[in-house]
Amino acid sequence: xxxxxxxxxxxxxxxxxxxxxxxxxxxxxxxxxxxxxxxxxxxxxxxxxxxxxxxxxxxxxxxxxxxxxxxxxxxxxxxxxxxxxxxxxxxxxxxxxxxxxxxxxxxxxxxxxxxxxxxxxxxxxxxxxxxxxxxxxxxxxxxxxxxxxxxxxxxxxxxxxxxxxxxxxxxxxxxxxxxxxxxxxxxxxxxxxxxxxxxxxxxxxxxxxxxxxxxxxxxxxxxxxxxxxxxxxxxxxxxxxxxxxxxxxxxxxxxxxxxxxxxxxxxxxxxxxxxxxxxxxxxxxxxxxxxxxxxxxxxxxxxxxxxxxxxxxxxxxxxxxxxxxxxxxxxxxxxxxxxxxxxxxxxxxxxxxxxxxxxxxxxxxxxxxxxxxxxxxxxxxxxxxxxxxxxxxxxxxxxxxxxxxxxxxxxxxxxxxxxxxxxxxxxxxxxxxxxxxxxxxxxxxxxxxxxxxxxxxxxxxxxxxxxxxxxxxxxxxxxxxxxxxxxxxxxxxxxxxxxxxxxxxxxxxxxxxxxxxxxxxxxxx
Numbered sequence: 001x002x003x004x005x006x007x008x009x010x011x012x013x014x015x016x017x018x019x020x021x022x023x024x025x026x027x028x029x030x031x032x033x034x035x036x037x038x039x040x041x042x043x044x045x046x047x048x049x050x051x052x053x054x055x056x057x058x059x060x061x062x063x064x065x066x067x068x069x070x071x072x073x074x075x076x077x078x079x080x081x082x083x084x085x086x087x088x089x090x091x092x093x094x095x096x097x098x099x100x101x102x103x104x105x106x107x108x109x110x111x112x113x114x115x116x117x118x119x120x121x122x123x124x125x126x127x128x129x130x131x132x133x134x135x136x137x138x139x140x141x142x143x144x145x146x147x148x149x150x151x152x153x154x155x156x157x158x159x160x161x162x163x164x165x166x167x168x169x170x171x172x173x174x175x176x177x178x179x180x181x182x183x184x185x186x187x188x189x190x191x192x193x194x195x196x197x198x199x200x201x202x203x204x205x206x207x208x209x210x211x212x213x214x215x216x217x218x219x220x221x222x223x224x225x226x227x228x229x230x231x232x233x234x235x236x237x238x239x240x241x242x243x244x245x246x247x248x249x250x251x252x253x254x255x256x257x258x259x260x261x262x263x264x265x266x267x268x269x270x271x272x273x274x275x276x277x278x279x280x281x282x283x284x285x286x287x288x289x290x291x292x293x294x295x296x297x298x299x300x301x302x303x304x305x306x307x308x309x310x311x312x313x314x315x316x317x318x319x320x321x322x323x324x325x326x327x328x329x330x331x332x333x334x335x336x337x338x339x340x341x342x343x344x345x346x347x348x349x350x351x352x353x354x355x356x357x358x359x360x361x362x363x364x365x366x367x368x369x370x371x372x373x374x375x376x377x378x379x380x381x382x383x384x385x386x387x388x389x390x391x392x393x394x395x396x397x398x399x400x401x402x403x404x405x406x407x408x409x410x411x412x413x414x415x416x417x418x419x420x421x422x423x424x425x426x427x428x429x430x431x432x433x434x435x436x437x438x439x440x441x442x443x444x445x446x447x448x449x450x451x452x453x454x455x456x457x458x459x460x461x462x463x464x465x466x467x468x469x470x471x472x473x474x475x476x477x478x479x480x481x482x483x484x485x486x487x488x489x490x491x492x493x494x495x496x497x498x499x500x501x502x503x504x505x506x507x508x509x510x511x512x513x514x515x516x517x518x519x520x521x522x523x524x525x
Contacts (some may be wrong), residue, residue, distance in 0.1 A: 010193045013037070016171045017194065019164065024439040030198040031146040031265060032154075033168070034191065035124075038272045039144075040172055041187055042088060042127060043096035044179050049086060050078050062092045079130070087136030087281040094123045103166035116169075117162050121149050136281040139271055146265050188245075188277040193271070195240050199398050209306040210239060212396060214437035215360065216246040221446045222358040222388075222408055223304040224250040232259040234302035236291040236346055237309040241270035245277050247304055257284040260291045260304060292316075294343050295326070297350065305347050305357035311400065312362055315339040325349060330378050332371040339363045343374045344407070353411050355389075363391070363403040366474035376472040380419070380464065381468050384410045388420040388449055391476045392427040395435045395509065405476070408449070415452060418461040423480045456481045471500065 016031040028334035050061035054074075061078075065071040077421040079089045092098065103116040124144040131140040131361065155161035177187040192213075211219075224230070224247060233247045238259030248254045257279060267288040274284045292315050317336040321327050326349040327342070334342040340361050351357050365372065368390065380386050388408040393402040424457035427441040448459040462479045470478055516523045 003048075006189065009190050012171075012175055013190050013194055014197055015198075016168060019168050019171065021473055030194075031269075033192060034272065035147040036145055036168055036172060036267065037187070037191065037194075038276060038485050039124065039127075040096040040180070041177065042355075043090055043094070044177065045086060046082065046088070046090045047092075047095055047097075048179060049082060053078055053081060062095070062098070064092055066091060066093060067165075083130065083134050083136070087131060087134070087139055088127050089130040090123070092125060094126060096169070097173055099123065099171040100166075103162070104170045115158070115162050116166060117149050117158060120165065129402075139197075139275075139281045139284070139286075141213050143268055143271060146268060191273060191276050192242060192245075195242060195269070210398065211243050211360070212398065212436065213242075214442060215247075215308070215396065216243045217442050218390075218406065218437070218445055219243060219306045219308070219358045219360070220246040220250045221354040221442070221447060222406070223247060223306055225356060225450055227251055227304070229253045230303050230412065232256045232258060232300075232302040232352075233304040233306070234297070234300075234350060235306050236260050236295075236343065236350075237307050238263075238270050238286060239266055239308075241273040241286065243306050243308065245273065245279075247306060248277075248279075256281065257286070258287040258297055258300070259284075260285065260296050261288055262290050264288060267422070292339060292346060293348065298325075300350060301352040301355070302350050303352050303355045305351055305355065306359075307343060307347060307357075308360040308397075309340070309343040311402065311404070312338045312340055312364070315342055319340075330375050332374045334375065335371050338365075338368070338372070341372050344409075345375065348379070348409060351409065351411055355411065357409045358406055359409075360392075360404055360406055363405050364408075366405060366476070373472060376474065379409070380467055380472055383411075383413055384413065384416050384464070386419050387413055387415075388422065389476060390422040390445060391425045391450070391475050392426050393435050393437070396428065396437065398434070401434075415461075418447065419467060420461055421474075421476055421479045422457065423457070423461045423476050423482055425476075426482065 013033075017029065054061060054064075055375065057403050064074055066075065075091060082089045099116055099120055101113050102119070105114045113194050124147065128143060129192050130142050131137045149161065149165065150158075151161075154164050177190075179187065195210055196213060201214075220243070223233075228251055230247070230251055230253070233254050233256075234245055235244050236243075236259070238244055238261050241257075241259060244257050244259055248257075257274065259270060261270055267286065271284075274286065275281065284494060285297070289296055314337055315334070317333045319333075321333055326346050327333055330345060334340065334345070344359060344361075347357050347359060376386075386405075386407065387410045390406040390408070392404045392406065394403040397404065424437075424441065424445050427437070427444060428435045429438050429441075430436075444458075447453070452461060454460050457480065460480050466479070467474070
């Protein structure tokens, strides 16, 4: 697929999404349109798999008579294999193409709507129910719960709601996601595009589910440095799962994906995103819970860890956590009002000996005192885990304009004698509402990190002794001077210039006196 075709697909999907705009907020109609795209994906995947099974019988999945004895037997056999391979099951009559055709009567003629709401709601429930008692049950549990087809936000009457839904399904049915071209991830890319579009219009709420693509790229490239394959990648605040999937693009293979997300709706989005990117249900384990208060992967360690946690979020800082293995060795907990270092400690606990972790934090986490300074000291002085500090431009995250940074940690560092500081805060471009990193800006950061290069006013390796002398204040401006050197002033030349100006002034005064005398008026001086 060419870049133009890809953009055309993205625009088509966004136009379909706008069918619901004006009826509800961006974050609400997001759940409907992404849910319908997901349903279409599941249905097409189901039909392709069933057709491959039926190929030897010279029959297609849609040709099966669901009411006949032979048809029921065939469906039962296909269901068994589908649950093992795909993790779910859909009957031929439950396929997206069939319900879209029924919703738009006369063989799909636009403007003619049959009533399909009840059937559609049952189908979405049946997808979930088909997984009950199987290995994929948790991955599909309540996956469509945010798609309330009876919501008055879709229309005041059932008929009005049905018309809107039928129209959306009709438009979607015309788009070919090219699932048979397995080397392409057309739908996955389009889904990511839509999530990004919704994030850009969602204001502060966007930070709950999406990390700007350019920042995701930086984090992903950092944690895959020196790696071609990863056994595991983990994001403790995974949002829509986009950051986990971004890591997979930087290597040949990721065996398993792990994540945790607090928000239920976003958790559903993350699971859909994984499946849409053809990540098999056995290869991802995403949980819904508060990561700090109720961690779900406590006994596990991961080769790559990435996170963009909520900045300076509040947490309980319960004294009981002082005996928690994640926090006990530090001697202090992160303050209640700022959980930034609680996330750092949590991620360090899960980091494998050969792993790399990169976390986005507010800039204040580099220099705030108290418990946070104590934790920084322990991480650098006692453990020597801090590998790099990278300053990012202000106003590149949705919902906040504060300056941010990335901290990179390793348990086994190749260069244990220093920490690399990079000041990338001045390398960006401006869009309408926020700043963004260009490809050249991303490349510059990654090149500096991987080469550990010193560059005037950009990057510098700082010895541990210097960090100790600064009492583990990691404010980048302490270590990298970004001020522009002023041009030297030639005092002698300025003196000559002033003398010349004085002569000109005296000459002008003489001329003015002559004019005043000629006009018979007093001079003004």
